[in-house]
Amino acid sequence: MDTHALATASRTDPLGHTTLAGTQRTTDTGPTKIPIVAHIITDDDLEILQGSKLQPLNLKRVIKLLTDPHSMMLYDRHVNALQRICRHYQKGIPMKELVQVFKILNVCADRMDSQILYEQPVVDILKLCALPYLKEKSSDELTYEQIVIESVSQLGYLMRIPSDIIRKQICRTLQAFYNESSIVQDVQHKPSSLSYNRRMVEMSDISETLVKSLALLENNLDIKLQVLSVLQDLSRNSGFLQALFKNNCEQMLRAEAAKRLCLRLMDPDPSGQLLFRSIDIIWNLLEYGDKHIVASQLNNITCISQLRDAFIFQMTQGYSHYDRQLRNDLLVISSLVAESCPDAPFILSEGHLLLALFSFVRANEKQSRPREWSVAQFEEMQLHAMSVLSSLCPLMLEDYMTCQGSTRLLLLLEWCVGPDTFGGHGNSFHGTSGRGNKKAQMRHCLRLMRSVVSTEDEVILQDLSDQGAINQLLGVLSTAFTKSADQYDAELFGTLGVDTLVRHLKTDVKLLNSGLGHHKLLLAAIDCVWCSVVGCYITEDYLLEKEGVYLLIDLLEMSPKNMHNLIVGCLLDLCENPKTVNHVLTWRGQNGSTAAHLFCEMWRNEEAEIGASRDENGAITDVTKPLMGQLQEERGTVSLPSQFPSQAIVDVSENMRAKIYSFFCKIGFTDLPGLTVDDHVTLTIIEKYLDFKIGEVWTEIMKELEMENVRPVTPDAEAMEAISRAIEERAQIVAATQAELLEAQRNQDILDEQEFYAEIRENHRQAEKRESDFAAFTLRVSSISHLKAAKKRQELSIDASRIQPKYRDIDHFHDTTLHTLRTTVFSGKHVKVETPPRVTEGERPELAPYDPGELPPLNRQFVKHLTI
Template sequence: MASSDVQKTPLPVVKHVIGDDDMGIKKGVKIQVVNYSKVIKLLTDPHSVTLYERHLNALQKLIRHYQVGFLMKDLVQVFKILNVCADRVQEQPLYIQPMMEILKIAGLPFLKEKTSDGTAYAQIVVESISQLGYLMRVPSKEVRLQLASTLLNIFSNELPKQEVQDHQASSRAYNMAMVEKSDVAETLVKSLALLEQDIDVKLHILDLLQNLSAFSAPNCDKMLAAEAASRICSRMNDAEPTGRLLFRSIEILWNLLENGNKEEIAEQLSSFICIKALQEAFSQQMTSGFSHYDRQLRNDLLVIATLIATVCPQAPFIETGFAKQLLLFATFQEVRSHNVLVRHLKLGTSIEDFELKKLLINIIIVLSKDVSMVPLLAEGHILLALFSYVRGNENVSQHQEWTPAQFEEVQLHAMSALCTVAPLCVQDYMTCQGNTRLLLLLEWCVGKEDFAGHGNAFHGYGGRGNKRAQMRYCLHLMRSIVSIGEASVNQDFVDQGAINQILDILLSASHSESDDDVIDVEMQSDMLSILSILCEGDIHRKELFGEKGVKVVLQYLKTNPKKLCSGLGYHRMMLATVDSIWCCVVGAYLNEDLFLEGQGVFFLLDLLQTCSANMHNLILGCLLDLCENAKTVAHMLAWKSDKNTTVASLLIKIWKQEEQALGVARNENGTIADTRKPLMGVVQEKAGIVPLPANSRSQAIVDVFENMRAKIYALFCKIGFDDHPSLSTSDQVVVCIIEKYLDFKQGEVWKEVTSELEQEGVRPVTPDEEALSVINRTTEELAINVADTQVDMLETQLQQDLLEEQEMYAEIRENHRQKEKAIKRWNNYVARTSNYSLLKAAKTDQDLSINASRVQTDFLDSDTYHSTDLANLQTTTFQSRHVNIDSTPLELTGGPTLLGQPNERDITNRVTMKENTPIFVS
């Protein structure tokens, strides 16, 4: 007990913890925390609001302690201090320097105490960056310049990382993401209105906007929301000696085009002020710019103008005079002009000038879509300038001229432009002798002159080492010209021998053994289309097409059907071929006869069977017009495919496919399902019957044009609805509908008339009402009769099938009976040859049968009767001195016969016998 009362001495507690900081292990700057609340209270408290020296000391202390950056959690207090200073700058300029120092620190990476601070304080960071943009209201040049530098550091510049104890700096990617979420880009655009008189600050802000829009679509969208394109473009020509204002403005517009909404940009730039500003800038760079930099800037301006004209055709290019000026710059090299703008202007062969030429041609194409542009095109002699390139190429170039490769590229671009512009200025086209130029170029393309194309750029595709690119665009231009249907132009082509010239090229191409690529097929299609347009509706031109043309189209009709799906454009070429047959052959009796002699109808039907459904309509129309020649029907009826398909069954197959596509109601066996709507499809039914003006086609009439059933009906009228023995019953069921197509369609039209009158509240007079009622009732009764006929045909076919089935089974039974009879006969034969008693019985039965078959038997008892039978001969055959013996086959006996005859393979042995010699045979 005494020992327990003794108190134990307590162990000492160590109160000193030695950390990394005490050991000197930590690296980096240590942040000394400042009480922001005291600083804010000092600045805002009414009692200390005028203590400027204390304010400056507090701000300097804050700046000294946070030289490496602000903590994310302190950003709210930091920007409260900045806003207080910003509001007092105008009264007390002494706040400017501290503001600039704080803003400079704000440009450093923000500091995080924990990794999660980046997410936790993200919204605070976004709002703080937005506050930087709002500080542009401070009327101080130094502050604004520092703001631009701070924002540039936050978004773009990669600052050297400083090590801070217990803190981590935010990454550049994080800062960029926060800037994109803020509205600083929009604020900066709006602040440009405050900087009209301060060009230096404006240039820095534009530089900042250029960086913000360089690779950031969100920033571009927010800038566009503030109408950045319009604001910047309208003031890019302000006086500025270094040229940086124009350069920065164009760069920003380029960034907006690359990363923003092009339609919105073009809409903002399509105002009169912006177009005028673009015109002034382009004209200034065009006439006064000589450096590489100036030329690039000039081309950039032209690209922007092209985009505006493409997206906004209503942009005032004509009203501002920009369009006329562009035409002048595009043509001054080829067409002499005394305009002061181009009097001393020259373009070299540099890459920038070469690109300018192509851009000018391109913008002319875009502007020509406006009808108001046509008089300016004629006034500017654009066709004369472009046609100067429509000539044969040369392998060498003169001094200060385009190189052969450059000339070829400009030439192809010019011909591409002529495809759009020439049809708009037909009179100028004829004045420039366009037809002659094109035919001469076409002759050069197929001639033997040595020229190897360079095949550069888009238009030169497939033209390296040959003249195909020139020929391709020459044919494009010819097709564009003849397509406008100007009689004088087409007649001039014919008078200059275009038909014969094109036929010679096609005849050579059709017999070529080399494989055609997509360019060759495209050119041949264009030539066939040109011939179709030239010959359509003119007998004289069809006669010029003549035998040579018929040979050409026949050769193309022989094209392997498998090539139609090759992707090289053969389907387009086949369409052009069928169209040329329709336009150049049909209607000229000599051409039709030559076409028929060459089995052209057979080729057309072969093509109809193998081609895709979208070609059926054209081929059927061509065949229908060919049927006006009486000889065609015989060819159609004589045609049979490799699978013995006739023309009638082929037309019925297409009819079924067409009705299936239209959604016409039919039963499973093909009969009419709804007698009230025997022809109506789903689309026509959904459209319903709507009252229309008298000059508008109703749905029933439109249906005739939109599908092929009317053509198939017309063809059946030519070849007949009967006398097609190869048709199955299901096909004949369809023929019943085809035969009554016109009656059904007339009834459908009258039904529409009745429904329209009811919807419009119009009651016909009594005789007309009765007539309409009779017509509708007659049409429905006709449909019922056709449906009954179809059912009868199907039932008859069913009965015929049953009868044929019974006959087949009867034949099978007869075959079995004959086999059984043969087996029984063989068994009797074996029994007779094996058993003598059976042979005698058989002989007796035979004699009885012979006697029973005789009508008269009295002569047998006559004295004069002599029997021819051999006595005691027990055989069932009729013998003479020579008999034929059927030996048992060796495969059955396996050895010699019972008569001791040798083992021979002869089935029949002839044996000579003596009179009255008995022999046992069956």
Template sequence: MISTEARKKTPQRSTGSRSQRQTPKVPIIKKDFTENSPDLTEATRHPDLPRVLNLLQDPISEKMSDEMNYAGVVTDSLSQMGYLMRVSNVAVQEQICASIISLYSPDKAKHYGNGVCTTSLVYRRELVERSGLAETLLMSLALLEKQLSVKLHVLQALQILSRSSAVNCSLILRADGAQKICFHMNEPDPSGQMLFRSTEILWNLLDNGSREEVTKQLSNMDCIMVLKEAFLHHLLNGFRHYDQQLRNDLLVITTLIAENPSAPLIESGFAKQLILFATLPELRSHDPLIRNFKPTFTNEDFEMKKLLLNLIVVLCRDLAAVQLFKESRVMLALMLLVRPGSSESRRSGKARRSWTSVQQEELQLQALAALATVAPLMQDEYMACQANTCLLVLLDWCTQQGADSFLGQGQGFHGSGGRGGRKAQMRYCLRLLRYMASLSNSLINQDLCDQGAISQLIGLTRRFQERNEEEDAVSLEIQTDVLVTLSSLCEGDVHRKDLFGAEGVEMAVRYLKTDPAQLYSGLGHNRLVLSAVDCVWSCIVGCYTTEDLFLEKEGAFLLLDFIQSSPRSMHNVALATLLELCDNPKTLAHVEAWRDEKELTAPALLLQLWRKEEAEIGIKRDQHGRIADEKKPLLTMYQEQEPLESIPANTPSPAVIDVSENLRAKIYAFFCRLGFEDLPGLTAEDSITLSIVSSYLDFKVAEVWNEVTAELELEGVRPVTPDAEAVSAIVRTSEDKVKHVSSLQQSIVDQKEQEDLHQEKHAYEEISLNRKQQELTAKSWEHHVAKTSNYQILKESKLLQERSIESSRLREKPEGFTFHSTQISSLQTTNFCGRVLAINSTPTELTGGPLANTDLALERVPIQGGALRKVSASNSDLELPNTVTVT
């Protein structure tokens, strides 16, 4: 491959080979050559050097295979070009940078004679990456301390090399490129390109390289001070749009550095200054740094304000920054941004605000989001600012009349789902309240309750429940946060549970009636219903007043329905809630009365859960559900996989951990309240499972003793004789218990087999009787058909019928007895034929038809005819004759 320039300067193609063409030749430059090397000096003085560098900026090829055949030659040539940056010749160095930049120029439709074409941009980029030019250029910066123009060309080339190549970024970072680039940012440069191109290179390294490596290289005091100087210079002295954009870019890089815990942002004093700027213009400060600083409230200033708020959230990872927050009154500044009505005053023109209404709304939402991280770290300042009052007022503002007509713009990341209303503000306000209530700070929670937060939150959920519109993910998140907040406020306090009251119970019951199919909608119904169950546990259970109201509204039935229809991950909370509710004596009657659509009882449901739980944790059972391993009746698959090792006394063993990791302990406690005998609706399989459940505590105690014995053997400790005898007795007792349960299960299986055999015989007898009845029916029908087709058979049937009738009569007749025949003589049929009894009903002209009033006891026929008419009743009128005609 040769370039266009070479094609112009070489003779016409001859019939000789490719090696006979005229091409410029220069000595090979190696990577380890020093600046004063003779070969390097010779290359510097070679007359063909500028020409070669010019050739490399526009490579061409004659056929497609040339790219593959000459890839190695081109790669070596590019490497040589990078090594030539050590040549102390400004023209050569600038030509090298220009050639590199030209290699990354887009493909141009050029046509050359003799079938020559340009190489593709992808091919050129790939060869540049192989040559390692990026690393070589970066290393050459150390040789250009006093050559500003060449250094700018090198930075421009590095900017292009790192723009879209992860390989070049990796090469730059391998040579500590981020740190070296940062050191050159603040060098004197009248054009301002030094800082701009250095910032762009750092941006490219963050986008295309390893972000962790970049922040690690920049997380030192020297780099932080360079960034600090550059940022403050453009913040205080930059008024152009370009300066403000560059200032924001530096702030983003600083924020990414702040994510590294080892970055000395606080030690350098840069963090304190940034936090101080974050409180402007909400708070005034007498600090000399910002005394004369006046924000212009442009879009770039607005972006800087959002970046500073985000930086506060990032700095919260370092607890040392909390003291800076307190000194700079960050909590007060955030609460001033959050307060309701500030955007409305701007919108109504009553007060002149610094930001537009759209910007104010976005800052309000971001401040609420930032408070969710900052406020838990500054609880005293939170109370000092009366933040609870401010948040409840904001929540009331979100729900007051006209909230739906609020023209929320829904701008930014935090405004999603809140366009055209105040739902976004409500969402982040309730999220903050949830975070603060979950801290279990008695002062914060008591202050919320004193200000009526419980009734206000219940009223908010009722508003959502009474709406007929389709729920979205934001609405479900809001309701979930309300329920979690109520649970945190009422937990462990009977008085607050009493304040929860009938409205709260009604609200919780409505959530428990959620369609089970919605649990899998993906919008958050599963979290909402689970929060409702937790709300029942924290806000209802433990107070007899609310418990009775909950039971009256069939709350126990709803919990059992939820346990049956919910996935396994939700059973733990629901079953624990129902178990706590069973402390109320009235609950057991509800549990015993519960039935599902298939008449499944609560004990049968719990035993089904037990079997599913054992199948999930890998317990060995046979086909009938009986104990398969008598030495390990409760041991799970995960316990068997645990290696046997000695554990400290204050660390729970696997057998103890197993109690809290599955539902078996809760199901056992449930049956301790229901009892283990005379339970309705149990099958043989349920009875087998129940025998294991009833012995759960004995089996678990034996399992713990087995672990103790195994640990003693592992440590080589031999118990004293009385202890050894006690352990031996415990082991024998547990073995006897397992054998007893196994025999009981075997008897249940045998009884089930006998019942199945009896039912099978009974079913066979029914089949036999049905078959015989079908045969008799068929014979009867055949006889009936024969009578209709054969007169002789009809006569025989008639004779047989008469004999049968005659034999059924009394033989002895009383004196004066007169016989009246009921049959008509000389009939040739086997039917019973005789006199007919006919009853004539009253004519319709007298009754008036079926729609007339037929209270015959109070009516009589008028003389002139027509329908019956009501008249006053008398004793004589009530005796009406009934006429029956017999023919």
């Protein structure tokens, strides 16, 4: 290299730094130009990239091959070029190549009508589009964002190709791209994330395009179901970036998706997927989209007719849980549409809905005829119908007058205040406080009349007045004033009345036998709690706050037996309040007994009084009569008319076993604290009380049939025999459970006894050992020979306990024993050694004069650690 080349290659400055070529000073005196060196070190330079390197492919040549007039007829070369693209991008398509790839797809799509050879290559390229797009750099997601969005939109535009295979593949590609996470691709480029893919789909117009493509698929059910499946996924996951972009549901609504889907609900579909998927998409549009837009799209008689036909079809033809769920979805969608649509009443009016609802506004019957609603079902339907009429009648006054609504309401009101007895069931929200009376019907009837009168329509007001509504309402008011409701009485009782009752419930039980009338006062207080407090949540909560439940159970524990029935009944009704159960479970008696133990003891007393067949432990002895008492058994079975109760039914009211069973149903049968084995034995009978009582009633029925020489038909006889056998088997199971409990208790008692005797033996053994140890100690300290023998035995015992018996023969053995020591007590591991300080000849200090007042210097103490 010559001098000029060397000067050009490098130059050293005065500080010793080397300047690269092209950076030499312009003049010797001018300033130095410092170059900007950008050190870009890629992963490829460091050789840390994993996977195969994706070489670039010249797609422009492929496009030119497809579009050039001289080569556009070379179909074989076109197919080979497309297959080469599929093989090259089998790991995924880079984002920077998407424009050219979709340009190739569009060229092939335009030629699909004339040449079918492009079909399979297009399908293969669409399969590659299902994979996450590849990025060389992290910034590619932002750089090619608009390109990715337009590419996703192009997938929807390809639905114009009249090929079932391509359309199916487009649907599969969209589902995989939108739902599946990034897979591990053996290539150096990084795949896009699932969240990025979903965001790109949200920003594209693929949802709107797919909805519009349904018009091309009316006669192709398979492809239509595939498209609906894609729309189902897009609408379900809608709102990924709702704050920034229009979501999928809004795009679908722009294409009138609700109307398009609803118009084709009842198209022939053997699989049933068309109705299910369409309803699911409409549901998602209502949930994530604009309800008013959905309602406006469905606000036409054609769509409503389709919803009605679908609902009727599911009502009449559906039999599975899936069909019932779809039926409920149809009903909810119709309700939401009617709620959001201001023109909904025209649908209700043309469908004669008010006439159907007014068919329930009539007097309730005590018994239902075959193949009709039961009494409880009709009552619930009636209350629901009147609740709906309260909202619809003010909007549909003409239909109200056509159905003679005023006459129907006044007749129902007359029945409500009439003398006819009716026991309402009080089911559902609308039947609150209506159990055993007609209050729920009267309340809804008056509410419906109020809603109609509030319209101030002169025709309706005149109609009600002419039919005597004023006189009838005055009669209702006079009845209400003369006889107030029990709940209102309880509310008027108030907290002051509860305070008075609590003070009387604290009466000492010892005063009951004083003859001064304390027992009457206490009975009146308990009865007042039952009548004036129970049933009103306000006073019930205040009674619980004042520990009224604790006082009642205290009285139950201490009071005479003739008061138990009243107290148990009051507690049982009070347990309808869920808060009472915790108070019952936390109560403790005089000896720490619990409420569960107390009620089990009362059950045993009741059975002992009626003479039930039990052994000394309270277990069942006769499985054929597990509940029958001695008096009931002596009376036997007597054939009675149907209006007279039998012995098994009378037994329920003659003792407290039914109330105790109901009480345990409130507090539970498991995990009860403070129960003994006898209580558990009793609890097994209490838990099966209802089953045993049912079996007892069936036994009486069969005996009465035998006494009357009535032979039931074969199915009834087999049913009664099966019931009897089942009850007897259940009694045997209970008896076996009781035997297991008692056997476990006996085994536990034996174990406790053995442990007790073992403890006694151990105490005696320790006492004997202390005596023998003291005798051996006395012998050692009194005789040197015995001491040596004890020491020898100790050393032999220590040697025998060592791992290496020949440890004394090793070269580095250190004996730690003192041979002159005559003790059998083990020495400690620390030895105290006292040594005077050592002073050399040259360092000998002068001796100080002796001063007796000074203390002598302390000797230094060293501690030496010895290992035995």
